[in-house]
Every structure is written in C-alpha cells, then in structure tokens.
Amino acid sequence: MVFQGKSPKRILRLMLLIVLPLAVVCFTLLLGYEQSVIAQASLKLQAEQQRGTLIITNQIESVFSQYVSDLLVVYNSNEFSRYAQEPNEATLLDFARLFVRITTQKEYIYHQRFIDTQGKERIQVDRNPGSFITLASDEELQDLGKSELFLRTRNLAPRVLYISKVFDEDGVYGTSNSLITLALPAYRGSVFLGIVAIDFDACFMLSFLKDYQSTLDKDLGFVLIDAQGTVVLSGQGDCTELYATDRNLYAEVPNLLTALYASDQGTSIIGKSVYTHQAIYPRTSERLSWTPGRVRLWTLVSTYEIAEVPHLTHEFLLSHDSVKYAITALVFILGSLLVVFYQIRVGDKQQMRISSLVADYATNGIVVCDAKGNITFCNEAFEELSGYQQNELIGKSSFKLRQDLQVVAHTRQQMEEHPAWVFHRSGNKFLTSLSITHLYTRQNKREHTVEVYSPSRWTPSDINQLCELANHDPSQCFSTIFSLVSEGKSVSCLCIKVQNSKEIGMQLNQSERVKFSLNFASTLSNLLGSTLAVHAFSFDSYFVFLKDCELNESLSKKMQLLINAFQEPFNTLDIRLDCGASNYPSTSSNVFDLLVDAYLASQMGEKLKSARPVFYTSEVRKQFQRQTAIREALVGVFNTDQIKLFYQAQLSVQTGLIIGAEALIRWESPTLGTIRPDEFLPILQEQQQLDQLGRFVITQSIQFMSQNLEYLQTNCPNFSLSINLSPEEFSNPVIIDLLGSQLREYHIPDNFLTVELTEHTAIENLTSANFILEKMHAQGIAIAIDDFGTGFSSLSYLMELSIDMIKIDRSFISRYPDSQSITIYKTVLLLAKVVGATVLAEGVERKDELAFLKEIGCDQYQGYLFSKAVDGATFLKQIEQVNQKT
DSSP, X not given: OTTTTOOHHHHXXXXXXXXXXXXXXXXXXXXXXXXXXXXXXXXXXXXXXXXXXXXXXXXXXXXXHHHHHHHHHHHTOHHHHHHHHSOSHHHHHHXXXXXXXXXXXXXXXXXXXXXXXXXXXXXXXXXXXXXXXXXXXXXXXXXOTTSHHHHHXXXXXXXXXXXXXXXXXEOTTXXXXXXXXXXXXXXXXXEEEEEEEEEEEHHHHHTHHHHHHTTOSSOOEXXXXXXXXXXEEETTSXXXXXXXXXXXXXXXXXXXXXXXXXXXXXXXXXXXXXXXXXXXXXXXXXXXXXXXXXXXXXEEEEEEEGGGHHHHHOOHHHHOTTHHHHHHHXXXXXXXXXXXXXXXXXXXXXXXXXXXXXXXXXXXXXXXXXXXXXXXXXXXXXXXXXXXXXXXXXXXXXXXXXXXXXXXXXXXXXXXXXXXXXXXXXXXXXXXXXXXXXXXXXXXXXXXXXXXEEEOOOOHHHHHHHHHHOSSOGGGXXXXXXXXXXXXOOEEEEEEEETXXXXXXXXXXHHHHHHHHHHHHHHXXXXXXXXXXXXEOSSSEEEEEEETOOSSHHHHHHHHHHHHHTXXXXXXXXXXXXXXXXXXXXXXXXXXXXXXXXXXXXXXXXXXXXXXXXXXXXXXXXXXXXHHHXXXXXXXXXXXXXXXXXXXXEEETTTOOEEEEEEEEEEEETTTEEEOHHHXXXXXXXXXXXXXXXXXHHHHHHHHHHHTHHXXXXXXXXXXXXXXXXXXXXXXXXXXXHHHHXXXXXXXXXXXEEEEEEHHHXXXXXXXXXXXXXXHHHTTEEEEEEEETSSOSOOGGGGTSOOSEEEEOXXXXXXXXXXXXXXXXXXXXXXXXXXXXXXXXXXXXSHHHHHHHHHHTOOEEOSTTTOOOBOHHHHHHHHIIIIITO
C-alpha cells in the first residue's frame, strides 16, 4: 500500500488537511450554485415583473390617450369654435348638445363642463346610473371660482393640459365613482375664454391592474403610486379602493424614491426586497403639454422579498435545503477513503499544477518565488509587464525587477499591498499595486511567495509623499533624476495624460491595456528623444524627463508635435492628450515638486481644453487652485445671498430716457472675491447645472418686476427687462414653461420681459427655434438677438426668425469711426425696419459714439457711458433721476 507504515495520526492529519478542506470547498460550491440558482430565479421573476409593468403601463397610457382624444374632440369642435367667435345663448346651446352627444357615446364619461372666465359653470352634462344623460339647470350650475380645477387651469398657457388627481365622488343615487379630470384652457388669441373639462371614469383605466394580476400563477404584487409615493391602487384591490390603505412606499423604504426616479424603468434591490418599476406618462399629441411640467403621472411598482424566491419559483434545490449538507457529507466520506490510497506529495504536485494553470489565465502579473526570493514561475501577464520571457526570469531574484515603496503597507493575513515600480526591459518603469502572499510549511518556515502585480491606484502626489516619508534615502525613489539635480543639471519633466483613458479602457481588456501602455511609453520616449526612463504612474499618466532642457519655445514646439502626432489613430485607437511641463531649477526646487508641478500643469491643460501644452508657473497654480475653489463653492451657492442680479440700464438714443435694463448675474464670494461669469459658467455647463442658474435668474427677475411693478409702470411705462438664455436653457421646455407660469402667477404685463438669445442659439435649428419663439411670444415675452454680428455673416436668417430686438455687439461701436462699422450699423437699421425690430447698440462708452447713433436713427443703447450694471435699488434711483427729471 502507498501508506504502508504510516501512523493513524498521519492519516488523520492528511484527512484534516485535504479531505476537510475539500468538503468545505464542495459545500462552498454547492452554496455558490444555490446562490446562482437563486440569482437565475430572481432574474426570471424580474423579467415577469418587467413584462407585467410594461403591459399594465401600456394599457393605462392607451386609455389615457383615448381620454385626451375625447377632450380634444370637444376642444377642437366646430360648435366650440362658433361659440368662441360669437358667445351667445344659441351657440352655447349647440355646444351643450355636443356634450350630450359625446356623453351618450362614451360610457366612461361622467361629467362634461364648460366654465367661464369667472369660474362659473355655463354647461354641465352628467351621466347618472342607468346611463341617463342629464343637462344641469341654471340652479344646479356651480361657482368653481375657488376650485383647484379653475385656479390651476386659468393660468395655463394655450394647449397645456390640466390633469387632476384621482378622486372619489358620491353620486346622486348613492353610488360612489372614481374619477379623473382633464381640462384645457380656451383662448381667442390672447384673450381667455374659459375652461373645457371632462370627468372620466378612473376605474375604466385602472381596473386592468387587478385583471392582469389575477392571471399570474405567481404571487407577484403590483401597486400604483403617485409622485409622493402614496399607493393609489393595489393589484389585489378593487378600483373603488383608491387611496384606501394610506400606505406610502417612500416612507416605508426611504431609498426607493432615488431608485425610482433614476430612470423611467428598471429594477432595484433595496435591503431584502426587489423592486421593478415603470413610469406612466400621459400620452398626448406632440403639440400638447401638461401640468405640472412634463413629469410622470404615476409609477407602477412590483416587488417581492428575496427570501420568498424559493416559494415563488418552486426550484428543487431551493425547496430542499438539506441537499447540500447531504452531498457535502458524502464527499467527506469518499475523500477520507481516497486519502488512504494516495500519498500527500502526489496531491501537492497536482494542486501546484492546478494553481499554475489558473495563474496562466490571470490578467494580473503573477510571480511565484521560493524561500530565497528566486523566481520559480511567472505568468504571461508578468512577461508582458517586464519584457522578459519566463525562461529568462526563472532563478533570478524578483527584487532586481522591481522597487518597493512600503512605508504605508497594509498587512492583512500575511498579505502586503503597496506601490511598486516594475522595471521593463526597455528601461521604462511602470507603477503597480503589489500584493505579496507568503506560504509556510508545517514547521512555520516560509516555503513560497506569491506576488500579484495589479494596476496602480496611486497618483504622483501619493508617491511623492511616500518617498518623502521613507525611512531610507528618499532619493532612491527617482535615483537617476536625483543624481542629475545634485549635479546642478537642468531637468524638464513632462506629464502626458491620456484624456480619454476611460473610453480606451472600455475597448480593451486588462492584458491589452498593459500592452498599450508599454507601446505608448516607448513611443513617447522615441518621439521626445529622451534617454531617461519613462515613468508610467497609471494607464493615463506618463512622466518623461529631459536633461539639459529648458522651458522654452523649442520644448513647446516639441510637445505640440507630440500632441499632433497622436491626432492620428495609435494602434487603431483615437487618443487625446494633455501635456504639462515643469523644470528644475526654474519652476521647481526639488525632484518631488518637479513631478507634482508637471502633473498640475497637465491638469490645467485639461481644464483649458485647448489641446496645447501648458508650462507650469505660479500663475498656473493660482488658476488651478482658484478653479478648484470655485467648483467647491458652487455647491449650494444658489441658496446663499452671494449670487445676485445686477441691472444695466437701456436708454432711448433720441430722448435719453431709461426704457429697460439687462439683468446680469454677479457673484461676490466672501473668500474668493468677485467671481466673473466666464469663470463659473463653464463649470456649471460641465456639471450640467445651467438649468439651476436659469431658474435663479428667472425667479429673481420676475420677483424684481413684481415688487416694483407699480413704480415701473408709472416712471417707465414701456419698461422691458432682458434676461439671457443659454442654448441648454432655450431647448429645455421646463425652463420655457417656468417663464410663462411665473409671468402669469405674478401678473406681469405683456412685453415687460425680453429674452436674449445669441445668434448661434437662434439659428442652430430654425424650425424648432421658431416654434419656441412663437410659444414665448404667445406668453407676452419679447425676443432679442444678443451680440449680433459676432457669429454669422449672413443677415438673411433675421427674415426667418420672429424677433423684436437686435443688439449689435460692442466690438462694432468700439471701432467707430471705422467705415466698416458704420456700414454694418446702417445695414442693420435698414433690415430692422423691414422685420419690424428695434436696434440696440451695446458697449457705448463715448459721447461721439452716442452722437453717431443718434445721427443714423438707432433706437436704444446701453454701456458705461451711462452706467455699469448696478444693484436693484441703485437702478430704481437711476430711473427716478433720469425719467422724472426729464
């Protein structure tokens, strides 16, 4: 026998060392398989949830679309059109007859009403039990002037739909109906005529929820919730039980609100429950919007407990929990018998063979060393990382292939993780995260060491800090560079950052990224003519050192040529670079500052987005620090009084009276001082927060006019306040709707507000732009083209746009009396007369410029000749001083 002469203790030890772990592995695999089955079962359940929510949602949205169509039939009818043109008893009676005909044909319509401008019902047609249709008498008509229906719909723009909450109504015969109201405001031109409203049967739309759930063979629950998270209807309940439970899912599960509003549909795991949701939106025509805003009407949510998966799916393994214990016990018994027939060394060799096979397929570099630190094995990934073949490495010390930085090593169960430079055959160095695991014999002697080299997570600043804190000589971190510096040589450090590293990472696996990094580092060295090692800190940060090199025009050209060279695909990949440079001793006092300064310069290049190299200076550091401080200060700044609106007067050229103003944003920080718009607007755009600025400007402007409306109407009857809209804000329907709703809410007169758009914004898409401009015009908002003359040479597009004012950019008046500027002004004035627009000259600073504008008949001007932008109180004093004196 193989184990002849071996003691029972030896066999027992082998069983404990081999069989027991094998049984544990078996149990772990079975447990993992069980979890896999649970995961697959969960995916099936989630698929059923998603299918159910989609079917129910489509049904509800389809019925809702029919409701909207019925309302539009009434709203667009000839009877209503005749009444709108000639409101009298005869046309009103025809309109009422239309209500009766439609109510007769549509069993899901309970009430149809027409409400006049004072909130009083003029028509009410009802459906009573038994399908009786009644027309309310004059005594039965209600005054709805204080109802939510009238107050909300009265202030809506044309073709904006009002949607009520679902509510219960007690019928006249003791019945209870669940209704939802849709209404549209009626206008003749800009004159408000009244409201057309229809109360629909909510159960006709929502009862499908229970019908669908009753067809399922699994206990998957569906609930319909409103925007506040309150349960409107459960799939187990009848439609008559709307809002019956007083449940609120957001109160029960606080994290659910964020998950549901992250997307219109999806699945989220919160705690021990799985939630699948589908947003329900009103289906309307493309020229019909609704209130409040274009937000979801309801959300359909399906949920199940993860612990209930076995019960819901009836999987054998999940339903019989004891199976894995029985199989594990069987493996332990069989393994114990097999131990008797095999020597432990055979098992060890086989295990080492398995480990080697696994290591061959690892994406990270793996090195196995013996007790003396000599390499016994390495995988293909480390061969690529070092540039050597396995047969060249075996027997060599791994310490000669790397340099460790261990001052902040993390020790966990005999494992050390720290940054380490790997020396490539080419002479370049690559920073990695090194994990070392020590394997010991039974006598607690180190037998093997496994080194795993994974991608670096450390920045140049981190490495510099480690080197400065090192117990050994810090110059060993960058020994060659320290040597050059100690000799007083001039050394320039170039930091090359790959802008689109994340995009490249999505196209390559880890092994391919390592190959890319190796080739990229060699290419950099060749293109820049460096004889020193390239230090690759990560897949996107590379440092190249050039000795006897200054920060001068020659280096700038060399760096620009490098950037240009990578404008062509590199290894079939499109690469965008940022380059920063520092120099010892001109900009940096030591090696560590040399690296950090070059890194900071490259980051500044990324912020500037100029595709040009950046040399480090103290000014670059200040700019970077200021941008960082501004980015941090923007968090919550709109909730403080640091940002305010200032107003620059707009005056009549002929009379000298103030006739308007332009609202300009001003930010005064207690720590950073005055922050210019060109400093913080790009950051807001980058963070996609321009809508927050737009809301602030709109609300502050409207409030200013509302608070001073009587004063402005008295002292400046034709007053108009101009605000600027960015392209993002102009194309955002929520911002446009906010403008109209604010004007109506605060009762701001027509043409008291002007929206300024740049030429580029206005003509980027003439068709959609004109649609939005017409919508703003319908709400009493004037339109101005700002900075005219700076974007497009052709004036023909002005004939296609519906605009009220042309603001000529200050660059033209500043060149007066240049003949070209005079020609442009005269041409614009002629064209303005054709399109019926007012012309305003920006940036007027001299009296001779104003005299020229008066001579050619320009309408308005603004500029420092009269005043810079001032706060609201000062601007009102300017009106008093100028307009009342005149």
